[in-house]
Amino acid sequence: MELRLLTTDAERRAFARRLSEIRIMRGAGFSETRKSLIGEVHLTFGNLYGLFDESELVPEMIGGFAMHDLAMFSQSYAKPDLTHLPPEAVFECGELWAMAAGAGRLLRHAGAILAGVLDARALLVYPIFKPWNLTGGYKSFTRAGEPIEWPYARTLDGRMIHVQAMVLEGEALTNAVADAGQYGFEMLDGGTRLRFTAPFGISSKRFDERKHTGDRTTPTGGRKLNAA
Numbered sequence: 001m002e003l004r005l006l007t008t009d010a011e012r013r014a015f016a017r018r019l020s021e022i023r024i025m026r027g028a029g030f031s032e033t034r035k036s037l038i039g040e041v042h043l044t045f046g047n048l049y050g051l052f053d054e055s056e057l058v059p060e061m062i063g064g065f066a067m068h069d070l071a072m073f074s075q076s077y078a079k080p081d082l083t084h085l086p087p088e089a090v091f092e093c094g095e096l097w098a099m100a101a102g103a104g105r106l107l108r109h110a111g112a113i114l115a116g117v118l119d120a121r122a123l124l125v126y127p128i129f130k131p132w133n134l135t136g137g138y139k140s141f142t143r144a145g146e147p148i149e150w151p152y153a154r155t156l157d158g159r160m161i162h163v164q165a166m167v168l169e170g171e172a173l174t175n176a177v178a179d180a181g182q183y184g185f186e187m188l189d190g191g192t193r194l195r196f197t198a199p200f201g202i203s204s205k206r207f208d209e210r211k212h213t214g215d216r217t218t219p220t221g222g223r224k225l226n227a228a
Helices: 009-027 040-043 103-117 170-183 207-212
Strands: 002-005 028-032 045-052 062-070 088-097 120-126 128-129 148-155 160-163 164-170 185-188 193-194
Touching: 002 103, 009 028, 009 040, 009 045, 009 062, 009 088, 040 062, 040 088, 045 103, 062 103, 088 103, 103 170, 103 193, 164 170
Parallel strands: 088 120
Antiparallel strands: 002 045, 002 193, 028 148, 045 062, 062 088, 120 164, 128 160, 148 160, 185 193
């Protein structure tokens, strides 16, 4: 598998399009409010990473996430307070989307490897907590405070969304980086491509193909890495 830093306008537009499609899929998702610019900021100024299966004849982007350190621009919400750490060593991860079952888990795996490569001191995520609890993919993270009423997004039927700030730092981060890296990886093209051995597989069926089968999917977008 490869995690690629997206550097062209076409790649970044494809990322944004897929993110939007996954969020609203089958009417079970969410979207940003009309006034919110937070997603645009992340997609315009953050680093966007796409997941590709390089074994395919024509590799397709099957998932991705955005990442920025706090020296690039500030965290999405004032809490938690991470000012005890250098801003260039704190990375907020979010806008995670995945087109196949298991791809989100692979993105989190690759994100842990990337954290080690970037010498991260902390990873910050804001997974949705309510009306869907998507915090389960972040078992190594620590919850930071109470759930937050998220001002930047609503469900498609207008309900408020709550997120849970979660942080991975210290020994827990060190262990997560070591665990992810044990399967092997290499950095290519000046650090823009992370090729890694996947410790588990993913479904060959894409979520967008399931619209014709009657299967339902759970939204995977949001302020999380799902670090996905």
